[in-house]
Amino acid sequence: MNVFVYTTILVLVLFYIGRKPLDKNTTIETELTKVRDTSFLFFFLGTLLLAYGSGQRFAFADTIEWLFQFYMSFIHTYISTDPRVFIEITSLITIFPLMYFLYNYSGDLKFAFYIFIMSGCWEHSMNGLRQYLATAIIVAGFQLLANRKWYLFLPLVFIVAQIHTSAYIFLLLYFITNTEACGKMTKFILAISILIVITSPLTGGFVDNLLSGSDYGDRYSGQEWNYSINIFRVLVSVVPIVLAFFNKDLMKNKYKYYNTVFNMALFFTVFTMAGVFSAVYARYNLYFEIFTVLLLVWNVNEMVVKSKIPWIKNAAYICYTLYFIYQIVFTYGMGWHTDYQFFTNSFGQVSWI
Numbered sequence: 001m002n003v004f005v006y007t008t009i010l011v012l013v014l015f016y017i018g019r020k021p022l023d024k025n026t027t028i029e030t031e032l033t034k035v036r037d038t039s040f041l042f043f044f045l046g047t048l049l050l051a052y053g054s055g056q057r058f059a060f061a062d063t064i065e066w067l068f069q070f071y072m073s074f075i076h077t078y079i080s081t082d083p084r085v086f087i088e089i090t091s092l093i094t095i096f097p098l099m100y101f102l103y104n105y106s107g108d109l110k111f112a113f114y115i116f117i118m119s120g121c122w123e124h125s126m127n128g129l130r131q132y133l134a135t136a137i138i139v140a141g142f143q144l145l146a147n148r149k150w151y152l153f154l155p156l157v158f159i160v161a162q163i164h165t166s167a168y169i170f171l172l173l174y175f176i177t178n179t180e181a182c183g184k185m186t187k188f189i190l191a192i193s194i195l196i197v198i199t200s201p202l203t204g205g206f207v208d209n210l211l212s213g214s215d216y217g218d219r220y221s222g223q224e225w226n227y228s229i230n231i232f233r234v235l236v237s238v239v240p241i242v243l244a245f246f247n248k249d250l251m252k253n254k255y256k257y258y259n260t261v262f263n264m265a266l267f268f269t270v271f272t273m274a275g276v277f278s279a280v281y282a283r284y285n286l287y288f289e290i291f292t293v294l295l296l297v298w299n300v301n302e303m304v305v306k307s308k309i310p311w312i313k314n315a316a317y318i319c320y321t322l323y324f325i326y327q328i329v330f331t332y333g334m335g336w337h338t339d340y341q342f343f344t345n346s347f348g349q350v351s352w353i
Contacts, residue, residue: 003053003056004117004122004123004328007049007050007053008114008117010046010049011046011047011049011050011113012110012113012114014042014045014046014049015038015042015043015046015109015110015113016110017042018038018039018041018042018043018045018046019037019038019039019110020036020037020038020039021037034104034105035104035105035106035107036103036104036107036109037107037108037109038103038109038110043099043103043109046099046113047095047096047099047100047103048092050095050099050122051088051091051092051094051095051096052088052091054087054091054094054095054122054125054126055084055087055088055089055090055091055092056088057087057126064130065130065162065163065164065165066162067159067162067163068130068133068162068163068164071163072086075089087129090129090133091125091126093133093136094125094129094132094133094135094136095125095136096136097136097137097139097140098116098121098125098135098136098139098290099113099116100140101139101140101142101290101294102116102290102293102294102297105255105257105294106293106294106297106298107297107298107301108297108301111297111300111301111313111316112293112294112297114317114320115293115296115297115316115320116290116293117324118320118321118323118324119236119289119292119293119320119323119324120233120289120324120327121289121290121293123327123328124286124289128283128286130163130164131164131166131283131286131287132286133163133164134160134161134163134164134166134167134287135286135287135290137156137159137160137163138156138157138160138167138170138287139290141153141156142257142260144156145170145174145177145178145260146177146178146256146257146260148178150174153170153174154171154174157170157171157174166283166284166287167287169284169287170287173267176189176263177259177260177263177264178259178260178263179259179263180259181244181248181251181258181259181262181263182244182245182248182262185263186262186263186266189263189266189267189270190266190270192270193269193270193273193274196270196273196274197273197274197276197277229272229275229276229279229282230276230331231276232323232326232327233272233327234272234273234276236320236323237268237269237272237273237285237292238269239296240265240292240295240296240299241262241265241266241269241295243295243296243299243300243303244262244265244295244299246299247299247302247303247307250302250303250306250307251298251299251302254298254302255298258298261291261294261295261298262295264287264288264291265288265291265292265294265295267284267285267287267288268285268288268289268291268292269292271284271285271288272285296316300312300313300316301313
């Protein structure tokens with residue numbers, strides 16, 4: 001656990017040193033307009049440190065599909081046979097697009113990074129290595145999705161699905177991600193999610209049975225994955241959506257990609273709620289949790305500036321810190337020096353330079 005804490009502090013310090021003034025009235029009005037409050041040099045150094053820390057975990061738990069197998073073979077054949085090199089390279093390819101996404105659009109990189117860590121995104125990226133690699137590629141193609149460039153985005157989905165087949169879900173979601181936030185489609189999605197929850201005794205078992213016999217289904221149908229989703233995680237997933245509903249008039253036409261980000265965050269909430277009854281559902285929400293970070297940051301900062309609610313940001317810092325401690329200490333049972341299979345447990349270990 002100490003590496004989580006130390007790495008987070010070091011990256012925050014780098015982002016703080018690299019901060020630069022930002023016009024509070026700045027918005028993302030065109031695809032060429034970025035809201036960046038940190039110099040690229042310190043963003044790069046902080047992201048490099050985070051990626052390096054990710055690559056120092058003991059192992060990763062995942063299954064293999066052909067494109068990912070090809071990727072592994074390429075590194076093994078042409079770069080290095082050392083597994084540590086493979087994990088480090090994969091960590092960099094995964095972490096950089098996610099952090100670059102927050103760097104470009106959050107307008108508050110320190111706050112966005114802190115929520116990224118405390119909400120569990122970083123820990124999840126070290127667990128589901130292959131799916132988070134697929135997520136990073138999808139996030140890298142975010143503007144293709146938001147700008148409706150289907151002729152580029154849909155082929156990208158087909159490619160990513162050869163890394164993780166669950167990415168095929170974006171073939172459907174592509175057609176609804178740009179609908180109006182808090183509009184008719186939002187109500188429809190919420191109705192579907194309620195239906196899934198109500199019928200969970202049937203749908204949860206159906207999904208598990210559908211995937212039974214496969215590596216993916218076998219891994220997440222066992223009792224050891226019952227801790228995957230709990231009531232606190234569901235409540236945390238709902239917070240950005242509740243704030244967005246509360247601020248729907250304030251946020252209207254504020255950000256060019258707000259509708260897309262809102263809908264992706266809504267999908268995260270839906271799959272998290274469904275994940276209470278089937279861990280397979282919960283795995284889908286890995287694609288969307290980065291968008292909940294951005295939605296939360298946008299809404300909280302607008303509430304501080306426009307609605308004059310300065311305490312809301314401090315409350316977010318405190319609540320997400322408590323949630324992180326709950327997840328790490330009580331859900332995963334980690335102590336300060338616990339030997340955790342997804343992470344090296346001390347800066348003093350041999351694997352660290």
